[in-house]
Amino acid sequence: MIDKSPETPFLVVDLDAIALNYLTLRRLMPQARIYYAMKANPAPEVLSLLAGLGANFDTASIFEIHQCIAAGIAPERISYGSTLKKEKDIASAYQLGIRLFAFDSLGELEKIAAHAPGAKVYCRILMNNEGAEWPLSRKFGCDVDMAYDLLLHSRKLGLEPWGVSFHVGSQQTDPTQWDKAICTTAKLFSALKQAGIKLQMVNLGGGFPGKYRAETAKIETYINTITNAMHRYFGDDIPEMMLEPGRSLVADAGIIQCEIVLISQKSYTDNKRWVFLDAGIYNGLSETLGECIKYRIRTPHDGTEIAPIILAGPTCDSADILYERANYQLPVNLKVGDKIEILSAGAYSNATSSVGFNGFPPLKAYYI
Amino acid sequence: MIDKSPETPFLVVDLDAIALNYLTLRRLMPQARIYYAMKANPAPEVLSLLAGLGANFDTASIFEIHQCIAAGIAPERISYGSTLKKEKDIASAYQLGIRLFAFDSLGELEKIAAHAPGAKVYCRILMNNEGAEWPLSRKFGCDVDMAYDLLLHSRKLGLEPWGVSFHVGSQQTDPTQWDKAICTTAKLFSALKQAGIKLQMVNLGGGFPGKYRAETAKIETYINTITNAMHRYFGDDIPEMMLEPGRSLVADAGIIQCEIVLISQKSYTDNKRWVFLDAGIYNGLSETLGECIKYRIRTPHDGTEIAPIILAGPTCDSADILYERANYQLPVNLKVGDKIEILSAGAYSNATSSVGFNGFPPLKAYYI
Structure with missing residues (x-):
């Protein structure tokens, strides 16, 4: 508690509110594994709160992985979600027990194969980020055609082709963007299945909004859209789902x-x-x-x-x-x-x- | 010296090059007082180098002033160049011996009058920043009409109306921008003289370029333009000149x-x-x-x-x-x-x- 207001400027974060946001999301989507995108707020207080509540962690660098490990988070709860990793950082992560890695290019896949043999990999596909207030479109992901080839290739490299990720953009105000992305993803799953690869996981990314000046839909609307789309496009064969909320857990x-x-x-x-x-x-x-x-x-x-x-x-x-x-x-x-x-x-x-x-x-x- | 190259990324700064840049500028314009805009690179190594060579310091906050004082720089070599200062920071600076303050509004002038009685003040006038790669136009300075009134008013508030500052924009590629600014400044000096106020100083700001991708004129060209304009517009009655180089001393x-x-x-x-x-x-x-x-x-x-x-x-x-x-x-x-x-x-x-x-x-x- 703060007895006397300190000199401005400063940020005050209500940990109970973060816990509530996390528990609400888990309640609304119990079938998904939640990976907190810790870049949104990597404070030790936030990490240990969410770790205690059972969250997993999406990390953007080896430094964030070290922070998680230092906070006592087990490596199987950590995803190395950056598609841009130095070879030595991949090797360090692997040595620490990390087995889940993102990629979106041949170059990255080859680095992972060399330094994290046998790891689970998921390919990020490129989405256009219509409706996002902080769009992420251009820098991350590759075309679906390329993702298909790379996921096939990953097995030849001794990796485990695990899934597909996308990100509809941060502070995404249009829930239907997930519908489009899930549709694309399901087609990719199906094409790879015909080629003999059964992917296991869809990483639905982040993008759920904070409460800024413009009104946004409720989190329930987002989750309903996602759940409906998963059923519509995957039918009875719904894969494991990852969510990577950052902003929506901590902003408000x-x-x-x-x-x-x-x-x-x-x-x-x-x-x-x-x-x-x-x-x-x-x-x-x-x-x-x-x-x-x-x-x-x-x-x-x-x-x-x-x-x-x-x-x-x-x-x-x-x-x-x-x-x-x-x-x-x-x-x-x-x-x-x-x-x-x-x-x-x-x-x-x-x-x-x-x-x-x-x-x-x-x-x-x-x-x- | 670095024995073995550390892990990237890192910045290496050649202090001799900074010294040379400073001494060159001093040689080209011996009649001006050079205030290093320390925000460009506030490293203690840079401060003590330039302090040792006789530089003065342009500061953007009370924190930078504390850094200067801690480096042994005398308060009369420090200008509090921000036009946005908290009252308590003005008071602290005054207590530390700072007597030179920038302003561009009535609100700021009144704060300075209240907390730094008798201080020298200079008014920043608004320039359009054509030709600058990092323009500064909109945020700082006021119209010349308002500057005239505020400088008049400063004396009524018990302050010493000391001069006028402008900034043609950082990485300014067009030396003739100083000509325009000096012309405007000289007219303001003259108008105030008729009203009984003899200003003493023109602060020519910074803006001299670093060597980036596009070619720029040599520093000699900038100095010649400035010197010629000072003679053209001020005649035989050239006031004290301040320069506030930041980028041009440290970038290259x-x-x-x-x-x-x-x-x-x-x-x-x-x-x-x-x-x-x-x-x-x-x-x-x-x-x-x-x-x-x-x-x-x-x-x-x-x-x-x-x-x-x-x-x-x-x-x-x-x-x-x-x-x-x-x-x-x-x-x-x-x-x-x-x-x-x-x-x-x-x-x-x-x-x-x-x-x-x-x-x-x-x-x-x-x-x-």
Whole structure:
């Protein structure tokens, strides 16, 4: 517990809320194995909470794997979900007991075969990320044709072709995107079955939303869409399912407390106030880059008259503008020193802080 | 010295090169006071080198001021150059002996008056940043009309109206931008003189370039343009000049050593290779955001046949794509494990690293 409010900015994360989110997801989809995408918030407090509740872990690097192992998480509960791994990191992971690896290219498959012999591998297929507020389309995955060949090839390399993964994009606002992806995946399963390979697992990725400014469907709607699609496209032969929630478990559990440093105008004809906070893209709010994630903001004057603003962070860097085109409005009688709350800020916030750009320390975080 | 090359990625900074850049600038413009914009690279090694050579320091936060004081730099050599300061930080700086403060708004001026009575203040005016590869235009500065009123007002508040600052944008490729800014500044000096205020100082900002992919004019060209403009617009009554170089002192002194983690294609019809490095926007290459800064890249196969690539970093985040539209080409026979050098990477690189997003540690740096 925090006795006295520390100096802003800081993040407060409610661990009970994370537990509830995890247990809700498990209840809604008991047949899926949940792998927490720990990059969203890798705090030891979050890891040990979720480990205690039985979660598995999706890791993005050997460093995250080391963190999991250090937290006492057994290697069979860890997936090495990055499709970009150094050979020595694959070897280290294998030595630590990790047996589940993602890939999306021939080069990666060959590295895994060389350094993790016999491991289970799953191929990430490329999805277009329509409807996602933080799209992931271009960088990860390969075409289905190529995935087919690579999964066939994986067996020749002595690996166990285990499944297929996709990711419909982070903060995906359109649940039907899973339907499309599952349809594609089922066809790939079927084609490989005809070629003598029986895949065992569909990794449905992450993408479930946090509560930002725009309304999104409820988690139940997402799960229903997914469950229905699995039945529709896989019939009675439903494979093991992996889910990789990150944002949806931790985002809504966190609030960034910050403060107004300055309110100003650039000219006498300026019709928008500039509001400067002590938190910005380099110390907790990197997801506002490109104005992608539109946080809900609470002020001490909510309910009073509002007017348009431009919101910016504290550094001497012009990239540190949070919202300029997203039509944010805040109360007219905001003043310097007012405490501001950035809601649903538990994901990709302190984890992406800079080491201290402009001298500002990384966003502090308190887990209660 | 580094005996054995450490594991990539890492930054190596040649301190002699920084010293040479500083001494060159001082030789070319002996009449100006040089304030190193330490946000570009705040390493203690860089601070003590430049402090020893007689530099002054432009700081962006109270934290940077503390760093300077801890390095033994006298407060009269420090400018608090941020236009966004908390009241308590102004008070702390004043208590530490800082007497030179930037502002660009009434709100900031009133805070300075309250917590740094009698201090010298300079007003930042808004410039359009045409020609800058990392523009700074929108966030800082106010219109000249407003600057006039605020500088007048500063005296009523018990402050010493000291000067005017502007910034033509970081990595400014067009030296004539200073001519325009100095012209505007001289008119403002003259208008204030008629109102009974004799300003003493022009802060010419930073913006001198590093050597990236596009050719830029030599530093001599920039200095000549500035010197000529000062004479043209101020005549015989040239005020004190401040320069705030950051990038131009440290960028070319640094090289990021990294490694190719994967080379892949997304489909059989893909005509571009994806090349993935172990350094990306979260661990050293944040200035590639929006493909603004286009680094020169050295490979072990330079001089052999090249072909288009997309270059990306190591995290499971799609924002971590370095160059996709900037038409980079690299040798056809690049392979996984090849060592790659990112040249002129001494500025805004390790300083902007994340604390460990996706588990990847902040970019290590070696100062030799």
